[in-house]
Amino acid sequence: MAGILIWQFDNLSGRGLFKNESIATEESSTRSWNEAVNTEISSDVLEQLQEESDSATYELQVNRLKNLITALDVHEKFKQEVERLIKEGHSLPDVLIAYEFLYQSYGRMQDLEPLIKQKEDGKEWDAVFTDYNRKHETYVPRSFDSEYLEGLLKTPGVTPDDIMLADRLSFVTDTEVKDILEDRLESDKSWKQIAVELNVLNGSSSLPRVQITEEELAAFSTDTFTEDNVAEAFVLAQKLAETPESVVELMQAGKSEEAIMAASYSHKYSS
Incomplete structure (x- = not known):
């Protein structure tokens, strides 16, 4: 994995992302695939x-x-x-x-x-x-007690993504992480089903990941646009299905994430 950094993010924004080189490099789907999607319009x-x-x-x-x-x-x-x-x-x-x-x-x-x-x-x-x-307070992954976290990871059927998804849903709904995980394990519900019960629109079954090479970090970072800024731009670009280069350029020009999202969504749905 030399030369490649894997950035995992909370699907909300570039904020709160963290770097973990032990995570698999494949991009995770945002689809849960557990239930058919009804596209029939009334x-x-x-x-x-x-x-x-x-x-x-x-x-x-x-x-x-x-x-x-x-x-x-x-x-x-x-x-x-x-x-x-x-x-x-x-x-x-x-x-x-x-x-x-x-x-x-x-x-x-x-x-x-x-x-x-x-x-x-x-x-x-x-x-x-x-x-x-x-x-709405910016999501920051919580720090779990090491023994509690180790116990969770040894639980059959619980993955690191499950823990982070439970933490994410806990943050926006004020529901205890352990209650969310217990509900998933005891009922065999999909993350989509759990999110629906909590009225959360995003029921993804895994967290997306973005690959950034060290060369890309070096190419796009400057004295005023740090490597963290570059990573945030790549994360935002993936969510918007835009090119990283275009998002980096907009952020370097001083555009906020909200302004970039607004322009991208408006073009997607209004043009």
Whole structure:
């Protein structure tokens, strides 16, 4: 593994990431694959989208909705909430942008409509995202007691990702880590099922990883843009499906993560 650094991150932002060279280099899927995803859109939603669009735009809107449902493994409970918001007259691009931001932030279903309403009240998306992040404490992985952690890792069926996912869900829901892990082990539930019960939009079964070579760190870092900044840019680029070079350039120019996310999601769902 010489020359390659593996950065594992919490799927919220570049903040709180940590480096661990013992982790496998394969990228982990954000899909849980335990349950089929229902991409069928209700007739009421289809009729509303058709009324609001011409024929070309209608097909594009429907495809964007279905693509989000598939890519983010949207549970039926959350899909019904998305459809409710659309039927109540909220624009599809706003719903999709808010949903993907909250998914990446391990946000909860009850946060979705308030974000959309902020946008409708005149805020730009970067300001909406900044306000959300200001009101929600940044996730930092907790330090477990070494004996407790060793015991968890010896438990059949428990992986390091399981512990970190339980910690992540614990942080946003104020549920004890041990209670989440016990629920998973005793019920054989998927992480997607557990997240749904906690109203958390992101039910991924593993944490993504980003590979960065030492050469890339050296090439993109400067006196004012550190290696940690480079890693944050690569993490953000993977989440947004943008090139690392483009995100590094934007961050070096002083763009905030929220502004970069807002621009990327707006292009993805509104252009």
